[in-house]
Amino acid sequence: MKNCFQLFIILTCSMLLFACLPAPRPNPLAESPDFPIKPSVLYETVQTYCLDCHNPEKMKGNIDLTRAVEGKLNDRPFLWLDVAHVLKHKEMPPEDERVERPDDETYLEVNNWLEKRFELNSR
Numbered sequence: 156m157k158n159c160f161q162l163f164i165i166l167t168c169s170m171l172l173f174a175c176l177p178a179p180r181p182n183p184l185a186e187s188p189d190f191p192i193k194p195s196v197l198y199e200t201v202q203t204y205c206l207d208c209h210n211p212e213k214m215k216g217n218i219d220l221t222r223a224v225e226g227k228l229n230d231r232p233f234l235w236l237d238v239a240h241v242l243k244h245k246e247m248p249p250e251d252e253r254v255e256r257p258d259d260e261t262y263l264e265v266n267n268w269l270e271k272r273f274e275l276n277s278r
C-alpha cells in the first residue's frame with residue numbers, strides 16, 4: 156500500500172514536470188526541400204551588412220552568421236526565422252550604430268525570398 160502511494164506521488168510529479176516543460180517548436184522546414192542560401196539576395200545582404208557584428212569574435216546578440224550563411228536554411232531554421240523577423244521590421248543593422256543599412260528595395264527582396272521559402276512548407 157505504501158508503495159502504491161509512492162508510485163502515485165512519482166507519477167503525479169512527473170506529469171506536473173512534463174506539463175511545465177516548454178513545448179518544442181516544430182521545425183518549419185521539416186517537410187521542405189533543401190534551401191541553400193548561396194547564391195541569393197539573402198546571402199549578399201548578410202555578407203554586406205551583417206557579418207561585421209555577427210561573427211565569431213564579436214558575436215553581437217550571441218549570433219554568428221558567418222558559417223550559417225554558407226549553409227542551408229534547413230540547417231538553422233530558427234536562426235533564419237529570427238533573421239526574417241528582424242529584416243521584416245528593419246531592426247537590423249541597428250539604426251543607432253553608424254553602419255550602412257540596406258535600401259528599402261533590398262529589404263523587400265530579402266523578405267520575399269525568405270517568406271517564399273518558409274511558406275512553401277505550410278501549403
Ligand code: HEC
Nearest residue numbers: 201204205207208215216218237238241247248249252254
Ligand atoms: C553594428 C552591429 C550590428 C550589425 C551590423 C548587425 N547587427 Fe544584428 N545585432 C546586433 C546587436 C548588438 C544585437 C543584440 C541586441 C539587439 O537585439 O538589439 C543584434 C541582434 C540580432 C538578432 C537577434 C535579435 C533578437 O531579437 O533576438 C538577429 C536575428 C540579428 N541581430 C540579425 C542581424 C542581421 C540579419 C543583420 C544584417 C542585416 C545584422 N543583425 C546586423 C548588432 C548588429
